[in-house]
Amino acid sequence: MIPDEAHGVIGLQPSACTSCMICVRECPTWCIELESHTEEVSEPGARRPKTINVLDAFRIDFGLCMYCGICVDLCPFDALAWSPGFDHAASSAGGLVHGINELVNWWPATNPSPAD
Amino acid sequence: MIRVDAAEWRSTIAGFHGSGCTLFGFLTGVDRGDSVEIIGRVAHPESIEAHLISTTIPAGGTLPSLNDLYLGASWHERETGEMFGITFAGLTDARPLLRRAQQGSPPLLKSSVLVARVVREWPGAAEASDDGRRGGNPSRRRQRPAGVPEGFMQDEADGRSAIGGT
Numbered sequence: 001m002i003p004d005e006a007h008g009v010i011g012l013q014p015s016a017c018t019s020c021m022i023c024v025r026e027c028p029t030w031c032i033e034l035e036s037h038t039e040e041v042s043e044p045g046a047r048r049p050k051t052i053n054v055l056d057a058f059r060i061d062f063g064l065c066m067y068c069g070i071c072v073d074l075c076p077f078d079a080l081a082w083s084p085g086f087d088h089a090a091s092s093a094g095g096l097v098h099g100i101n102e103l104v105n106w107w108p109a110t111n112p113s114p115a116d
Numbered sequence: 117m118i119r120v121d122a123a124e125w126r127s128t129i130a131g132f133h134g135s136g137c138t139l140f141g142f143l144t145g146v147d148r149g150d151s152v153e154i155i156g157r158v159a160h161p162e163s164i165e166a167h168l169i170s171t172t173i174p175a176g177g178t179l180p181s182l183n184d185l186y187l188g189a190s191w192h193e194r195e196t197g198e199m200f201g202i203t204f205a206g207l208t209d210a211r212p213l214l215r216r217a218q219q220g221s222p223p224l225l226k227s228s229v230l231v232a233r234v235v236r237e238w239p240g241a242a243e244a245s246d247d248g249r250r251g252g253n254p255s256r257r258r259q260r261p262a263g264v265p266e267g268f269m270q271d272e273a274d275g276r277s278a279i280g281g282t
């Protein structure tokens with residue numbers, strides 16, 4: 001029986017991620033990669049359009065990750081969370097690199113989405 | 117933790133083995149500069165009795181192996197020997213685990229340069245304003261990671277970024 005709060009794998013909630021790069025820069029093993037671009041959005045009533053970061057790609061290489069949890073602790077937007085998932089073994093090193101699609105699936109069911 | 121002279125390393129642990137601590141926990145090293153500290157743990161399989169034993173040998177030194185007392189010590193001694201550049205005398209299988217033919221400096225010595233950090237672009241260098249391109253901010257990429265001496269492989273690193281960093 002694996003408890004819900006087990007540190008098995010890391011999940012991402014892309015809608016909460018602001019592409020701030022904090023996790024990428026603080027990860028001791030350099031195993032997070034993020035690609036993003038900026039877009040201008042104009043809101044009704046605002047004088048100038050504001051610039052927002054748009055997340056394009058987010059990858060964690062679980063072959064390099066040492067499961068220290070620094071990224072989870074430091075994310076100011078709670079976009080990263082521990083998940084009890086554990087069955088992410090792969091038959092090749094590349095299979096351990098999880099992109100947004102895989103990381104979303106790891107988002108723990110017990111966690112409310114911070115974006116909601 | 118019990119600290120013993122290197123000459124008493126084996127006899128101390130053999131004593132614990134004789135009194136029932138037949139379970140080998142682990143063995144590892146710590147780089148202390150001119151010396152390497154070796155720490156081992158043995159335990160009693162049916163009680164809570166356990167002992168941490170430590171000794172210090174000069175860098176590149178030799179310590180008698182425990183692999184005739186504890187078969188499980190072989191793996192740890194192979195690993196510690198390779199990672200810290202020391203020898204366990206009497207270890208039956210001392211083949212390196214990670215590197216072929218013990219090339220380069222032992223990886224876990226602080227004097228070993230983190231080459232991978234110099235040749236690889238830091239993922240944290242990217243900025244959102246780079247429109248998704250990585251390695252956008254040249255000043256950040258030049259950051260020297262801990263343990264890399266000044267000027268180490270600078271030419272190669274520059275050459276690489278000149279090609280890769282569009």
Ligand code: SF4
Pocket residue numbers: 026027028029030031032060064065066067068069070071072
């Ligand atoms: S758990 Fe640690 S090593 Fe893994 S991605 Fe997060 S910061 Fe990096």
Ligand code: SF4
Pocket residue numbers: 016017018019020021022023024034074075076077078079080
């Ligand atoms: S620290 Fe959080 S918000 Fe910032 S880039 Fe990482 S996951 Fe996204």
